Amino acid sequence: VGPGDDCAVLHTTSPFCITTDAVVEGVHFRRGDGPLEDLGHKALAVNLSDVAAMGARPRWFLCAIAAPSLTLAEVRALGRGMAQLAKRFSVALVGGNVTRARELSLTLTCVGTTAGRPLLRSGGRPGDTLYVSGTLGGASLGLRALRMRGHRFRGACRRQRRPEPRVALGLLSGKYASAAIDVSDGLLADLGHLLRASSVGAHLLASRIPVDVEVRRAFGASARALTTALVGGEDYELLLAVPGDRTSAFERACARAGETVHAIGHLVRDPGLSLLDGKGRLMRLPAAGFDHFRGRRR
Amino acid sequence: VGPGDDCAVLHTTSPFCITTDAVVEGVHFRRGDGPLEDLGHKALAVNLSDVAAMGARPRWFLCAIAAPSLTLAEVRALGRGMAQLAKRFSVALVGGNVTRARELSLTLTCVGTTAGRPLLRSGGRPGDTLYVSGTLGGASLGLRALRMRGHRFRGACRRQRRPEPRVALGLLSGKYASAAIDVSDGLLADLGHLLRASSVGAHLLASRIPVDVEVRRAFGASARALTTALVGGEDYELLLAVPGDRTSAFERACARAGETVHAIGHLVRDPGLSLLDGKGRLMRLPAAGFDHFRGRRR
Numbered sequence: 001v002g003p004g005d006d007c008a009v010l011h012t013t014s015p016f017c018i019t020t021d022a023v024v025e026g027v028h029f030r031r032g033d034g035p036l037e038d039l040g041h042k043a044l045a046v047n048l049s050d051v052a053a054m055g056a057r058p059r060w061f062l063c064a065i066a067a068p069s070l071t072l073a074e075v076r077a078l079g080r081g082m083a084q085l086a087k088r089f090s091v092a093l094v095g096g097n098v099t100r101a102r103e104l105s106l107t108l109t110c111v112g113t114t115a116g117r118p119l120l121r122s123g124g125r126p127g128d129t130l131y132v133s134g135t136l137g138g139a140s141l142g143l144r145a146l147r148m149r150g151h152r153f154r155g156a157c158r159r160q161r162r163p164e165p166r167v168a169l170g171l172l173s174g175k176y177a178s179a180a181i182d183v184s185d186g187l188l189a190d191l192g193h194l195l196r197a198s199s200v201g202a203h204l205l206a207s208r209i210p211v212d213v214e215v216r217r218a219f220g221a222s223a224r225a226l227t228t229a230l231v232g233g234e235d236y237e238l239l240l241a242v243p244g245d246r247t248s249a250f251e252r253a254c255a256r257a258g259e260t261v262h263a264i265g266h267l268v269r270d271p272g273l274s275l276l277d278g279k280g281r282l283m284r285l286p287a288a289g290f291d292h293f294r295g296r297r298r
Numbered sequence: 299v300g301p302g303d304d305c306a307v308l309h310t311t312s313p314f315c316i317t318t319d320a321v322v323e324g325v326h327f328r329r330g331d332g333p334l335e336d337l338g339h340k341a342l343a344v345n346l347s348d349v350a351a352m353g354a355r356p357r358w359f360l361c362a363i364a365a366p367s368l369t370l371a372e373v374r375a376l377g378r379g380m381a382q383l384a385k386r387f388s389v390a391l392v393g394g395n396v397t398r399a400r401e402l403s404l405t406l407t408c409v410g411t412t413a414g415r416p417l418l419r420s421g422g423r424p425g426d427t428l429y430v431s432g433t434l435g436g437a438s439l440g441l442r443a444l445r446m447r448g449h450r451f452r453g454a455c456r457r458q459r460r461p462e463p464r465v466a467l468g469l470l471s472g473k474y475a476s477a478a479i480d481v482s483d484g485l486l487a488d489l490g491h492l493l494r495a496s497s498v499g500a501h502l503l504a505s506r507i508p509v510d511v512e513v514r515r516a517f518g519a520s521a522r523a524l525t526t527a528l529v530g531g532e533d534y535e536l537l538l539a540v541p542g543d544r545t546s547a548f549e550r551a552c553a554r555a556g557e558t559v560h561a562i563g564h565l566v567r568d569p570g571l572s573l574l575d576g577k578g579r580l581m582r583l584p585a586a587g588f589d590h591f592r593g594r595r596r
Contacts, residue, residue: 006348009416014309018308019304102401
């Protein structure tokens with residue numbers, strides 16, 4: 001059913017995944033940081049990332065806009081940012097809402113369909129290898145760079161404003177992974193969610209964490225580069241647990257598909273999270289995570 | 299799949315309806331007007347009403363909360379308001395999001411399933427009888443009464459704060475109606491949406507409009523009572539078009555189910571909306587509607 005009715009009417013015979021996520025002015029973005037197009041992109045990207053983390057194919061989305069006022073040009077910019085991403089992933093806008101509010105926010109709901117069983121946080125087992133896609137820490141560095149209003153770290157600023165949801169990797173992983181989550185709150189925080197849901201622990205190898213190249217450049221060899229990669233949020237990479245007998249096939253499939261993944265450790269029976277240096281010695285963990293209520297990384 | 303994953307996973311073999319609607323502090327409610335429980339109720343009710351207008355059965359919902367800060371007692375109050383309504387209609391909370399914002403708002407997404415074909419706005423045909431459920435104007439009077447901080451018009455205040463979605467009537471109407479819409483923006487505005495979608499006009503009989511009893515008491519025999527019923531929004535009644543050969547069966551089914559509906563006019567071939575007095579004479583239409591951007595009835 002086309003637009004204009006009280007609801008969209010959709011149909012799928014397979015199970016579907018549904019998620020809702022919001023971006024709010026002053027919390028997740030500032031208007032002066034760049035074009036509103038980026039905001040449209042990010043609002044959809046963070047929802048697509050949740051669907052990707054389930055190993056599902058995003059299909060439809062709804063967009064609720066709250067704003068004090070918007071010019072037609074501003075609405076068009078938001079729409080363009082969403083439309084470009086939606087087109088790339090063949091996701092259709094099927095509904096929405098517009099209301100007045102004191103600050104601009106976009107609350108999107110995304111629906112995806114699963115081909116096989118969905119990837120859950122709870123499927124991880126001792127012995128599984130932990131993989132993370134892409135690189136980490138860039139979005140966090142980008143946030144700081146935007147605050148300082150310099151012209152450095154362009155790549156990191158772009159990662160902060162236009163995150164890339166790992167949809168193809170999520171779909172591919174459905175066949176291999178035992179558990180998955182997207183890295184929105186920071187690697188340690190999101191790994192913590194996966195460990196609790198799977199009732200396991202993990203050993204992480206510090207030297208294997210894929211630190212963003214600009215984060216390395218910003219902090220050099222100091223511990224801060226690693227810390228930024230471990231606790232900086234909003235990278236929207238995928239964290240995957242893959243059983244040992246499927247790791248080779250998984251890595252080959254990723255290579256064929258042009259998806260970059262890094263084995264960063266493995267799951268263990270004993271609860272808790274250990275970070276190990278190159279010699280297998282225990283390192284101190286940085287305080288992790290994103291406080292959703294304070295809305296800022298600690 | 300239980301809570302805690304990146305998405306909820308759901309399954310239905312029939313087509314499903316999906317809608318999103320928000321309630322925002324300072325636009326749709328003020329905190330001082332009453333308990334936060336009412337806000338939880340209203341946020342879910344307005345979404346259930348959209349599903350009801352499609353003749354669908356509401357099944358699941360997601361709740362995105364944005365707030366400057368909330369005490370545990372406040373979160374519980376919001377939850378209680380939603381939970382009571384959700385339990386009555388067997389609707390399950392399957393996901394959500396929490397973020398900081400300058401003002402409190404709830405953006406809910408509701409999913410329903412259809413047994414037969416969904417009721418659309420576009421199905422109305424010339425000759426169909428127009429029905430509206432319940433009474434009109436109460437929620438609008440309630441809004442004004444809340445602003446005046448008196449203790450009058452308790453029923454109207456309740457209608458404003460705790461609207462009752464017409465879920466059972468929507469389900470029943472699927473078998474009889476050709477078109478439906480819920481009355482959220484006001485009868486004239488929403489009838490206008492239905493007329494445009496169906497490419498028809500309508501004759502409305504002023505004497506048949508079910509004016510809320512407190513609206514009558516507030517405005518007496520003045521034209522303002524009728525105007526409030528015609529343009530006051532947020533009553534969340536259903537407006538239905540029923541083909542002539544099904545009106546008797548529809549009215550009997552409503553009577554059996556204890557659903558109150560009023561025949562208020564009929565659809566005609568010529569576009570436009572005519573309001574007729576008891577002698578069939580054309581009356582002047584009040585300016586209609588709810589401006590979503592200004593967020594207030596004009």
